[in-house]
Amino acid sequence: MYPYKPIATLSLGAAYFLSLQSEKSVGNFLFNFATTFLFQSFLYAIWKVLLYPKVFSPLLGLPEPSGNSFWNGQYAEISAKPTGVPQTGWVNSVKHNGIIRYLGFCNQERLLIVGPKALSEVMVTKNYDFHKPEHIQYTLGRILGVGVLLAEGDDHKFQRRNLMPAFSFRHIKDLYSVFWGKGREGLLAMTEQIQKDAAANSPDPENPGEKKAELEVGSWASRMTLDIIGVAGMGRDFGAIQDPSNPLSLVYQQIFKPSRQTQILGLLLLFLPGWVVGALPVKRNNTMQNASHKIRAVCSELIKEKQEKLSRKALTDIDILSVALESGAFSEEKLVDQMMTFLAAGHETTASAMTWAIYLLCLHPEIQTKLRQEIRTHLPSLDDPSATVGALEIDKLPYLNAVVNEVLRYYSPVPITIRDTSRDTTIQGVKVPKGTRIIICPWATNKDMSLWGQDADKFIPERWMATGESPEKDKLAGNGGAESNYAFMTFIHGPRSCIGMAFAKAEFACLLATWIGRLEFELKNKEEMDEKNMLIKGGITARPSKGLHVYAKVVDGW
Missing domain, CATH: 1.10.287 (Helix Hairpins)
Structure with missing residues (x-):
């Protein structure tokens, strides 16, 4: 700065x-x-x-990408391409030993950490030598609160330790029925919309023929995941599935919508403190401030309701908020911060994953068909409201779980994570001065051919499945065939790893099963949405910049 x-x-x-x-x-x-x-x-x-x-710079001599601008480093490529894409190219084209140095805007120095040994140092053995930059703390703090995602040092250790019971395997298993129930509710609403639109666009409304209509995947995914985190996280059904104009849903749409002002303010944060940039009288700042007030108000209201139940010894709910409240470890203000974190990050990341899943299954219709067959063979029909689906049923679907893992590898919802060194330190013996910007890029590491093989840039769910060829290969199938755990960086690792990983994967699997079991998806604009041509927007998560518009067809018989 x-x-x-x-x-x-x-x-x-x-x-x-x-x-x-x-x-x-x-x-x-x-x-x-x-x-x-x-x-x-x-x-x-x-x-x-x-x-x-x-x-x-003491970092001179480390491997670097070629083509630096005299005064602007690699900024031309970084600004022209989606977040994480340049780094993905460098990891497979620059010969390195786990660390790549590159220069950004105005030649600001960056270290891209990609090798397993370097990643283990940054995220595990020397984790607290690295912290989130001030501008990240400020921008995310307005919408996420200073919860477990943004806390540092001893505060982070305290928060994570006291929140872990809410994310234990045993507790997540009890939430599968919530995930499935909300997925079913959302899918039935989608089906109704498809049939209504198909009839409206048909020459014969009484006999529309093929039940097919256009959908924007991201909006449906966001509404469903918002309702899920509402029920499973806070014990409140926000009703976003049934109401597209749900106020809280609209607030998050405003927050996550990219704009030119957002980019300009982001650049200013490289040179000015957050409170200065946040005080500028521009529309984006007003939007963020109003949104933050609304979200905090919702979280405060929910906490007061839970506190009232707790005082009457009537709190028997299994949602995250109830577990955190019963621990007695958090003040009301800290609970608000935690709920803001889980509310925003918890629904936006899974919605992004769902968007990428449908996109990839549109590109690979044979995988979509194979997945549908497995789902219909082993799971009850969505038309049966009494049927329950839990962890036992979902976890026994090998192809579904393989697709879930491969989507998360291929298009990690969060493409990049940024750290700054909080003190002079070393990474793999390289002396790294205090204040050096550290880049951890799941999009790059997840497609590193030195870790995943030459097919790292291919979408292949089978890499996550045991084949019986040899015990060694079957053992590696749990890591997608990669020998190192650090090859899969979607949820990071170590003390700062995603506390909600099991929650997110279970939610994702249940939603994907309901969608693919009933609907068949096809891209609307195939040429424009080709992987080489598609524009991706960056932010907290990555998604197609113009949304994901598909044709969805109801497949009868389930």
Whole structure:
């Protein structure tokens, strides 16, 4: 970050000293301050943009991608492509030993950590040598609260330790019925919409023929996952499935919608403190502030309801909030932060995963058909409201779970994670100064051919399935065929790994089973949505920039 504080302090001192040598007018003082401030800023820019990264950096000599701009590094490629895509190219084209150095905007230095040994140091053995950058803390904190995702050091250890019971395997097993029930409710609503649209667009409304209509996948996925995290996380059904104009759903649509202003504010955060950028009188800041107030109000209301139940000793719910509240470890304000975290991150990431799953299954209709066959063979029809589906039924579907894992590998919902070194440290023996920007990129590591083989860039669910060819290969199938656990980075690893991993995978599997069991999907604009042509928007998660518009057809018989 631009060191405005020391430069401003030195400028004030210099302006005062210079003013003593002449008339002590306010105008003279301000002129001296502005002059010295700009001069020091110019010198700092020369040092930071040209001298340090090109001559004095202790990280010189590490492997780098070619084609650097003289003063802007790899920024042209980084800004032109979706988040994580340039890094995915570099990991398979730059010869490295686990660390790649590259330069970003104004030659700001970055270390891309991709090798298993380097990743284990950053995420496990030296985890607390690295923290989330200030601008990430500020921007995400407004919509996620300072919960377990953003907390650092001892505060993070405390929060994670006291939240773990809510995410235990035994507790998640009890939530499968919630996932399935909400998936069924959403699918029936989708079916009704498809049949209604098919009839409206048919020459003969009484006999529409093929029950097929256009859907935007992301909006349906977001509404379903919002209702799921509402029930499973807080014990409240938000009703987003039945109401497309649900106020909370609309708030999150505003938050996650990319805009030019968002990009500009993001650049400013590289040079200015968050409170300065957040105080700028622009529409995006007003949107974020209003959204934050609304989300906090919803979370506060839910917590008060639970506290009232607890006081009457009538709290028997199994949702995350109830478990956290019963622990007695969190103040009301801290509980609000945790609920904001799970509400936003919990539904947006799974909605992104669902979007990518339908996209990939459209590109591979043979996989979609095979998955549908397994689901229809082993799971009860959605037309049976009394049928229950739990962990036992879902976990016994090998192809469903293989598809879930492969989607999460191929298109990780969160493409990139950023850290800064909090002290001078080392990674694989390389001395890394305090303040160095560290990049962990699941999109790159998950497609690293040195870890996954030459078919790393292919969507192959079978890599996650045992074949019986040899005990060694079958053992590796649990890791998708990769020898290292660090080859799969979707949920990160170590103390900062995703606390809701089991929750997210179970929710994803249940939703995907309901969707594919009943519906057949086909891309609307096949050429535009080809992997080479598709535009991807970045943010907390990655999704197709124009949404995912598909033709959905009701497949009778289940």
